[in-house]
Amino acid sequence: MKFVAIGNANVDIKVFLEAIPGQDESIDALAITMSSGGAASNFAMAAAKIGIESYIIASLGNDELGKFYLESLRRANVNTSYIKIAEGVRTGLVLILNVLGEDRRMIQSSGANEELSPSDILERRELISSADEVHMATVRPEIAESVLEIREASWDPGMRMILKYKRKIWPLLGKAGKIFLNEKEAQELSGERDPVDCAIKIAKEGTKEIVIKMGSKGSLAYVDGETHRVDAIPVKVVDTTGAGDIFAAVYLKARRRGFSIDDCLKLANAASTIKVSRPSGVDSLPTWDEIQTMKLIFYGK
Structure with a gap:
């Protein structure tokens, strides 16, 4: 099974804090880490960890x-041969502030991510066409359109792109086979409040499958006019980075292997539960066996 992820390539610097310092104040961090990041990168590494032949199409700067x-990514068994190296620009960088008991805060510099172009997608047409699944994550509309001209793909647009390009994203939804959103993204994109209403409105554009991640409220999938909803697994959250990306990777693998929609959601929930319970990094990504065990423990057969 071969998956191709398309999207941002960043280096994440994560700072773990008890509180945000006030103006002209200084505090000690609980921990500071540096790792590869970006939604597409997280998806690609998660896919590799669950036994999938994993590739990524992205753009990096020629820098340290x-x-x-x-x-x-190479250590995570992701094929990086199709990454573009852009001269004269810096690799994308994200500063993530994790304060105990609060949602994370992110400050980012897109850098070389802006250099990925429709022509780069066309040059990689053969890889895109040959994959079992192509997953676009936080890509600009022109990149999504270029991919969707080649083939159907799954798409996680991300809140930043929805806020910036909603009018351009909307006409492309019907060309994507599957759309992955969190609850806030679904509300912003559709203009509805209830997650099911959000999914129904998006489905009217022609999207075959809409999957909405709702955190502690679980997840749902709207497929062929039917709503499938699964409860979340209770967990003490350590770091949410990449949880939605491994959710998507596991869901797509399960769909490819013929699991029911409900079981796909349960497996994806199990994967993201394990992920958020651990500090971020490649080692925190669960294996397929761990995911199946978690599903069995919480949901049963």
Whole structure:
């Protein structure tokens, strides 16, 4: 089974804090880590960890951060041969502030991510066409359109892109086979409040499958006019980075293997539960066996 992820390639610097310092104040961090990041990168690493032949199409700067990123993904068994190296720009960088008991805060510099172009997608047409699944994550509309001209793909647009390009994203939804959103993204994109209403409105554009992640309220999938909803697994959250991306990777693998929609959601929930319970990094990504065990423990057969 071969998956191709398309999207951002970043280096994440995560700072874990008890509180945000006030103006002209200084505090000690609980921990500071540096790792490869970006939604597409997280998806690709998660896919590799659950036994999938994993590729990524993205753009990096020709700098030390880019070299760090490449080495990180290669260690995670992701094929990086199709990454573009852009001269004269820096690799994308994200500063993530994790405060105990609060949602994370992110400050980012897109850098070389802006250099990925429709022509780069066309140059990689053969890889895109040959994959079992192609997953687009936080890509600009022109990149999504270029991919969807080649084949059907799953798409996780992300809140930043929805806020910036909603009018351009909307006409493309019907060309994507599956759309992955969290609850806030679904509300912003559709203009509805109830998650089911959000999914129904998006489905009217022609999207075959809408999957909405709702955190502690679980997840749902709207497929062929039917709503499938699964409860979340209770968990003490350590780090939510990449949870939605492994959710998507596991859901797509399960769909490819012929699991029912409900079981796909349960497996994806199990994967993201394990992920958020651990500090971020490649080692925190669960294996397929761990995911199946978690599903069995919480949901039963």
